[in-house]
Amino acid sequence: MPMGGERSIVATGVGLAVLSSDTAAAQMSFALQPQQYGIGWVAVSLGLLLATTATAALYARQRSRANMTESVLRKIIADLRARVDRAEALTASEPQIVVTFGAPGEEPEISGSLPAGMSLPSGRMVLAFERWLSSDAADNVEDRLAALLDRGESFESLVVTRKGEHVIVEGRAAGGRAVMRIKSLAGEKLALAELRTRHEEMQRELKRFQVLLDRLPQPAWLRDGEGKIAWSNTAYAATVDASGAVAIGPDILEEPARRKAAQATSSGHAFHERTPVVTHGERRVFDVFEAPHEGGSAGMAVDMTELESLRNELIRRIESHRKTLDELATGVAIFAQNQRLVFYNQAFRQLWKLDPAFLSHEPTDSSILDRLRADELLPEPPDFRAWKLQLLEAYRSVEPREHWWHLPDGRTLRVVQTPNPEGGVTYLFDDVSERINLESRYNALTRVQRETLDHLRDAVAVFGSDGRLRLHNPNFSKMWRLSDEALAAEPHATRVFDMCSRLHEPDEPWDLLRTAVTAIPETRKPVYGRIERRDGVTIDISTVPLPDGATLVTFSDVTAAISVERALTERNEALETAGLLKSNFVKHVSYELRAPLTNVIGFAQLLADPSTGSLNERQREYAGHVLDSSAGLYAIINDILDLTTIDAGTMELDLSNVDIKTAVNAAVEGISGRLAPGMTLDIQIPPGIGSFIADEKRVRQVLFNLLSNAIGFSPEDKPVKLSAERADGKIYFRVTDQGPGMDAEQIAKAFDRFESRTEGSRHRGVGLGLSIVRSFVELHGGWVEIDSTPGKGTTVTCIFPTGGSGPRGGAAI
Numbered sequence: 001m002p003m004g005g006e007r008s009i010v011a012t013g014v015g016l017a018v019l020s021s022d023t024a025a026a027q028m029s030f031a032l033q034p035q036q037y038g039i040g041w042v043a044v045s046l047g048l049l050l051a052t053t054a055t056a057a058l059y060a061r062q063r064s065r066a067n068m069t070e071s072v073l074r075k076i077i078a079d080l081r082a083r084v085d086r087a088e089a090l091t092a093s094e095p096q097i098v099v100t101f102g103a104p105g106e107e108p109e110i111s112g113s114l115p116a117g118m119s120l121p122s123g124r125m126v127l128a129f130e131r132w133l134s135s136d137a138a139d140n141v142e143d144r145l146a147a148l149l150d151r152g153e154s155f156e157s158l159v160v161t162r163k164g165e166h167v168i169v170e171g172r173a174a175g176g177r178a179v180m181r182i183k184s185l186a187g188e189k190l191a192l193a194e195l196r197t198r199h200e201e202m203q204r205e206l207k208r209f210q211v212l213l214d215r216l217p218q219p220a221w222l223r224d225g226e227g228k229i230a231w232s233n234t235a236y237a238a239t240v241d242a243s244g245a246v247a248i249g250p251d252i253l254e255e256p257a258r259r260k261a262a263q264a265t266s267s268g269h270a271f272h273e274r275t276p277v278v279t280h281g282e283r284r285v286f287d288v289f290e291a292p293h294e295g296g297s298a299g300m301a302v303d304m305t306e307l308e309s310l311r312n313e314l315i316r317r318i319e320s321h322r323k324t325l326d327e328l329a330t331g332v333a334i335f336a337q338n339q340r341l342v343f344y345n346q347a348f349r350q351l352w353k354l355d356p357a358f359l360s361h362e363p364t365d366s367s368i369l370d371r372l373r374a375d376e377l378l379p380e381p382p383d384f385r386a387w388k389l390q391l392l393e394a395y396r397s398v399e400p401r402e403h404w405w406h407l408p409d410g411r412t413l414r415v416v417q418t419p420n421p422e423g424g425v426t427y428l429f430d431d432v433s434e435r436i437n438l439e440s441r442y443n444a445l446t447r448v449q450r451e452t453l454d455h456l457r458d459a460v461a462v463f464g465s466d467g468r469l470r471l472h473n474p475n476f477s478k479m480w481r482l483s484d485e486a487l488a489a490e491p492h493a494t495r496v497f498d499m500c501s502r503l504h505e506p507d508e509p510w511d512l513l514r515t516a517v518t519a520i521p522e523t524r525k526p527v528y529g530r531i532e533r534r535d536g537v538t539i540d541i542s543t544v545p546l547p548d549g550a551t552l553v554t555f556s557d558v559t560a561a562i563s564v565e566r567a568l569t570e571r572n573e574a575l576e577t578a579g580l581l582k583s584n585f586v587k588h589v590s591y592e593l594r595a596p597l598t599n600v601i602g603f604a605q606l607l608a609d610p611s612t613g614s615l616n617e618r619q620r621e622y623a624g625h626v627l628d629s630s631a632g633l634y635a636i637i638n639d640i641l642d643l644t645t646i647d648a649g650t651m652e653l654d655l656s657n658v659d660i661k662t663a664v665n666a667a668v669e670g671i672s673g674r675l676a677p678g679m680t681l682d683i684q685i686p687p688g689i690g691s692f693i694a695d696e697k698r699v700r701q702v703l704f705n706l707l708s709n710a711i712g713f714s715p716e717d718k719p720v721k722l723s724a725e726r727a728d729g730k731i732y733f734r735v736t737d738q739g740p741g742m743d744a745e746q747i748a749k750a751f752d753r754f755e756s757r758t759e760g761s762r763h764r765g766v767g768l769g770l771s772i773v774r775s776f777v778e779l780h781g782g783w784v785e786i787d788s789t790p791g792k793g794t795t796v797t798c799i800f801p802t803g804g805s806g807p808r809g810g811a812a813i
Contacts, residue, residue, distance in 0.1 A: 096183040097126055101149060114184050119163045126182065132161050141169055148178050160197060218303070219252055219286075223296045227262050230296060239279045239301070252277060252301060253288065261299070265292040274304060330430045337423030339365045339395060351429055352377060365392060365425070379405050391417070394425045412436055458556045465549030467493045467518045479539070479555055493517040503533045509541060516543040517551045524551065530558070538562050601630040646775050653695040653779055660689050660724050660731065663696055667703035668722070674708065676716040681707070684723040692731050692802040698776040699800075705769040706735040706796055713739030713794070730782070731800040738793040747786050773798065 097120075100109040108127070114120055120132050129138035137159045144155040148171040156170040171180040213220045219236035221229055229251060240250040251258055257275045264271035271290040276283050285308055290299030322343065325332050331348035335341055340362045349359065352372055363371075369388050372378045381387040394401050394417040403415040416428040453460050459476035463469055468490045477487055480500045487496075497510040504510075509531050516527040524545040532538050538559045544552040604626040606612055607619075615623065642651070664685055675681070703722070710720045718738040725732040742750065753771045773796075774784045781801045788794035 096181050099127070099180045099182075101178040101180070114182070118165055118184060119161055120165075120167070120182070133159055134162065145171060145180060148173065148180070152178070158196065166194060166197065216300075219301045221252070221299050223265075223290075223299070225296050227258075227297075239277065241280065252286075254278075257288065261288070261290045261297075265290060265297040268292055271299075277301070330428055333368075333427040333429075334420070335365050335395075335424050335427070337395070339392070339424075341365070341368065342424070348427075348429060351431070376408055379407060394419060395423075458554050460555075461496070461553045462546070463493050463496075463517045463551045463553065469493070469496055470550065476555065479557065503535070504531050513541065513543065513553065516545075517553070600626065604630060642772060642775075646779070651779060653698065655693055655695055657691050658694045658696040658699055659691045661685050663699045664703060664722065664724060666700050667707060670700070670704050671707045671711065674711055676711070678716050679711065679714065680719045682719045682721040684721065686725070689724055689726055692726075692800060694780055694800055695776075698779070702773050702776050702798060703733060703735075705773050706733070706798070709769050709796075710735050710737035710739075710794075713737050715739070726802070729802055731802055733798045733800070734795055736793060736795040741790040741792050741794055742786070742788040743790050747788060750786055751784070770796075 095113065095115050097110065097112045097114060100111075102108070108124075110123065110126065113122070120126055121128065125131065129141050133141065137157075141157060141159065144153075144157065147153040148155060152173040154170075154172050156168065159167055159169055161167060166185045168183045168185060169180065170183075171178065173179075214233045216233060217235055219233065219239045221232040221236050224230040236252060240252055253261060253275065254277070257273060260273065261271040270292070271288070274285060274287050277286045278284075284303055284305040286301040287304045288299065288301045290297050322345075325343075325345040326347075328345060329347055331351040332343070332345045333341060333348045334343040341359060341364070342362065344359060348354075349356065352368075353375070354368075354371075358371070366388065369378065369391070373384060391403075397417075397419055400419070401417040403417070405413040405415055407413065411431060411433045414428075414430040414432045416430070418426045418428070420426055453471070453473040456473055456475065459479040460471075460473045461469060461476050462471035469487060469492075470490065472487060476482070477484060480503060482496075482499055486499065493514055497513055501510050509529050512527050512529065516524060526545065527541070527543040529541045530538065531541060536559070537557060540556040540558045542554050542556075544554075546552055604623055607615065608623040664683065668681060668683060672681075707720065707722060714720050714737040721734075721736040723732075723734045723736075725734070751770050751774050753768060770784075777784050777798045777800065782799045785797045785799070786794065787797070
């Protein structure tokens with residue numbers, strides 16, 4: 001009991017004694033006066049006296065006990081003070097922080113300190129464990145402290161501060177209170193704690209490595225000094241077909257590889273070899289590495305089967321890519337990180353005309369550029385050194401770079417530098433000279449097309465595959481009176497034709513145009529039509545499907561053309577009527593002339609006949625002239641009649657088997673009378689030439705006309721040549737003269753009727769001979785060719801089919 005309590009008890013006893021003595025005196029005084037108060041009062045007074053006496057005795061006894069208790073308490077207090085002094089002395093002798101926790105809600109008492117220089121905070125901040133401990137250590141201490149405060153569980157933890165200082169945190173329950181001490185370590189205790197911490201870390205690290213090795217997909221193992229498997233992971237067990245991780249079991253290496261590994265590790269060297277291993281009944285390739293260590297060796301194997309397959313596949317792909325790149329027209333050159341050439345294709349070598357021997361030495365990028373510059377193959381920039389350094393910057397870049405090189409020989413190259421992921425640069429050299437020329441010509445063509453469309457008299461509109469207006473010329477908007485603003489929005493064909501229909505109300509042509517423009521490209525067909533607007537303008541419409549799915553629509557104003565066409569039609573009808581009249585007239589006149597001409601010829605022959613009477617020389621000459629002129633006129637009339645029959649389409653051929661040699665001889669006999677003195681005929685007919693199907697009369701007439709022309713144009717001292725030839729199922733008749741020849745213009749007019757050329761010749765025909773020849777030959781299904789050179793003569797060739805394929809009648813020429 002404290003000293004204040006003892007003083008209170010003593011003071012209370014003294015007060016009670018004083019109170020009892022005063023009361024007793026009063027009672028005695030009251031008892032001594034019985035006559036005054038009576039006997040009752042005396043009895044009461046005696047009772048009070050006895051009570052007072054008993055109380056005094058009790059007080060004395062309690063006081064004695066209190067004195068004894070006080071003496072005992074003083075001894076306890078002294079003992080406690082001694083203990084406290086010893087505890088304070090003990091606490092002060094060891095650097096530590098003591099934290100005493102009282103009843104819940106009371107502030108903890110913190111005393112003591114740690115050596116100077118330690119990183120722990122002072123005061124209540126020492127309870128903020130996360131400030132000076134790692135998160136895991138702080139959580140651990142807080143959990144243990146909570147268990148101490150809640151359940152009185154003692155604890156002791158060795159922790160390391162954030163700065164690496166070793167501290168012991170311990171907690172105990174004492175005297176109904178919780179006490180936590182934080183002590184620093186020094187000397188042997190510190191060394192022991194450090195060893196303990198390091199040991200725990202090594203144990204944890206070893207555990208992590210064991211877990212890691214056991215979970216590795218690659219087999220791993222440890223051998224003892226005798227070379228036997230002392231430990232292996234799960235992958236090892238799976239590889240050797242064991243049920244789980246084994247301490248001693250089958251060896252992953254076959255005997256030859258195991259001996260090599262033992263020899264290498266026993267001599268202190270590592271063993272590394274790629275060797276086959278049979279696992280799960282399949283032979284696979286493993287990369288095995290085994291290194292010696294004290295008391296044995298450690299090894300690991302990596303399954304390289306897939307990697308080998310991928311490597312072989314990569315090699316095949318690289319070779320395939322090389323072959324593919326060699327086929328490219330684009331030059332490709334790949335430089336490694338050290339700027340040396342590691343690959344090039346044939347297009348690169350041919351582009352720069354580089355020697356394969358030079359390229360085989362893997363030259364650097366810079367040396368190749370210098371060589372190309374020396375060969376005057378590169379562009380000539382003002383500062384070549386700076387230009388080359390700029391190119392070589394690609395080795396330090398991550399983005400592709402594009403350059404345009406204009407070479408001295410006029411070519412243009414597009415050069416792309418692409419950084420490789422593993423270092424180095426890939427060059428692509430694309431010769432775009434042709435493309436640039438094509439683009440230039442395309443742009444020029446587009447401008448010409450645009451200008452052409454803009455200046456066309458026809459209205460033109462182009463609709464895309466989606467049916468929208470893509471292109472139109474000014475005449476389109478002008479013809480249909482459409483505003484440029486309405487057409488600038490590229491309206492759909494439906495909208496455009498709706499706007500055009502205001503000038504032409506019937507829907508039929510517009511429906512056809514809509515179908516032509518919006519139909520599926522595979523089903524589109526050209527559309528042609530003619531419409532007449534309300535204002536009297538006649539327009540021809542046509543559509544043309546374009547290859548890209550678009551449709552070209554043209555509108556041609558043919559109002560004037562129709563008027564001209566009508567006039568021409570009327571004129572043509574008039575000309576045809578006039579021509580018919582002319583043909584009828586000529587035919588009629590020719591027939592009418594033949595009768596009197598026949599009489600003239602008959603009487604002239606009669607006069608020339610000696611039997612009718614003798615004539616003198618001059619008379620006979622005159623009669624001969626009459627016969628010759630009459631015969632010429634008769635031939636002209638016959639030619640005119642033949643042409644009239646051909647024009648009328650009523651000429652019929654009398655086809656038969658014509659002997660070629662006989663037909664030639666007949667023509668020669670008929671023309672022999674027209675040969676000038678000294679002129680000869682050179683006839684070349686191969687023996688056995690045979691015959692062909694034709695009209696013999698017309699064949700003789702063709703040959704006669706050809707010979708007549710040739711004789712008329714040949715000099716008197718030069719021969720005229722006639723030849724016949726069978727080849728390729730055809731008969732070729734050729735008549736050649738050595739006359740003045742013809743130029744191209746004269747050849748073009750040679751077959752025209754009444755086209756006669758008399759300059760430099762004795763020929764005086766009316767110009768119907770060759771026209772008759774071509775008509776008869778074409779009636780037979782053949783044709784006529786003229787080969788002539790001015791001053792060197794002319795060759796006319798008539799080609800007849802041997803089968804007589806010409807019409808038998810009714811042929812119209």
